[in-house]
Amino acid sequence: MKTIEGLFYSKDHEWVRVEGSKAYVGITDYAQHALGDIVYVELPEAGASMKQDETFGSVESVKAASDMILPVSGTITEVNDAVTEDPALVNQDAFENWMLIVEMSDPTELEHLMNAVAYKEFCGEEA
């Protein structure tokens, strides 16, 4: 499995890349691999305000469907239409193809997430 240094990771297998107060959110390489070929991605409308740990969308593969859980609270400023149109992008590169951008309302929430090393260890335990 691939991880990237400098990102934050949730136990629900989402990653967060922080740029100022903006957070890019996607699912991890581990998650895309576990799901297999992704055939459907459902994302919310931009503009919605959501809290940490709320379900913001879902990903479906031929073998499973899984909710995506928001790792940080805030307002969704942008969703990535490219992945809803071509879900295979997430399998090709889960870190490049983000799901949405959140304008964070409470960046201290990031402290509850894992770094790459801790996440790798977490996945090792789960596997």
Added chain:
Amino acid sequence: MKNYEKLIFEVSKAGRTACSLPACDVPEPDASSMIPEAMRQSGEVELPEVSEVDVVRHYTLLSNKNYGVDTGFYPLGSCTMKYNPKINEDMAALPGFTGMHPYQPAGTAQGSLQLMYELGEMLSEIGGMAQFSLQPAAGAHGELAGLMIMKAYHASRGEQKRNKIIVPDSAHGTNPASAAVAGFEIIEIKSDEKGAVDIESLKAVLSDETAGLMLTNPSTLGLFEKNIKEIADLVHEAGGLLYYDGANMNAIMGMARPGDMGFDVVHFNLHKTFSTPHGGGGPGSGPVGVARQLVEFLPVPVIEKAGDQYVLNYDKPKSIGKVKSFYGNFGVMVKAYAYILTMGAEGLTKASKMAVLNANYIKEKLKQHYYLPIDEVCKHEFVLGGLGEDLHEVSTLDVAKRLLDYGYHPPTIYFPLIVHSAIMIEPTETESLETLDRFIDVMIKIAQEARENPELLKSAPHHTPVRRLDEVKAARTPVLKWEQ
């Protein structure tokens, strides 16, 4: 003609017809006066033009490709693909039933109403419930009706805030789906290592917002929920109701009753437990039954006995209303009624015992060859975890595809979600020892092939009308209509 694969459009020849209709003998109104321009078809409707014999041959050839319980063993876990006795069909085809019209006055439909009334009574006895409604047309429809009843019950007590339904992570997918459709919020709780409800997880989520818990017993792993009494007490103490998904009822008929376990609402699947056709073989039926305190919320009309007359009673102010046009799938009810009368109380009990015996027989024979995560006496079905760690390159899907080559419908795979690479086998009671042995031999042979020639499994099926389908392509770029 095994390889016949034409579409009806490809058999079509311009101008050919199967029948000639006489000229219309009533005035023909002009369509344009009744249907707005924007909603009218422009140009010709391109329907296939075929002769009667072509139609008959086309569909007969297609039907020859079908696989059903009449053609072979169908161990599809959780679906109870038991044999559908032919006497059921004979009874449902009686002209007194087939010639009925749903708008007929009740006074002229006494036999049919009696049948529905008595079927409801029988299901109440089997389930330990106060009363049933036969209206829901499928299992998930029964769930929805049951959840609406639960909602109406809480609302009638001024407890609208009870909007949370608890489902275990081993539940059938329809449970959370139905709860969401009924407007509830879903809380998922973890199961313990044996697939049973984790009592501590349950306690942690119970609150004054709990509407109820949805459960199947035996569980999705085919194991009886031994703590059911404690679970029921906990949910009831919190003010919630207990919903019983009857998908696994075939394991316990005559042995245990959901009502006695403390369940307040249940649904049964007549197309599973009560031997009516399943899936493409016919419409379903998912009667919903309730405990005494919920009877007033059942759908209308309620079939009641007034003296020696059966009546349709709509005067139930607290009812959730109608959940199906007319009275439900009546023909299916006739078949289930015929089945219950054919079997009798003793026969139904024996059916459950045989279903449990058959499942345990296969489980014991296969556990040396496949990974069995929970090795204990099961009920009517059991779950394997694929071929096991040392054979991880051959997947559960490959095993299922290879079974097609041997002429079997594969078991349910990758469900329940809590078992990795699950293979869920439910033989049902109607299969003979010889049939079970043949299936076991094939399963063992496939496990050997996986070791000796994994490629054979990975490229299976080899002998079916079509080879392995590209599920990803089908999901990503489906072709949904025929084009020349």
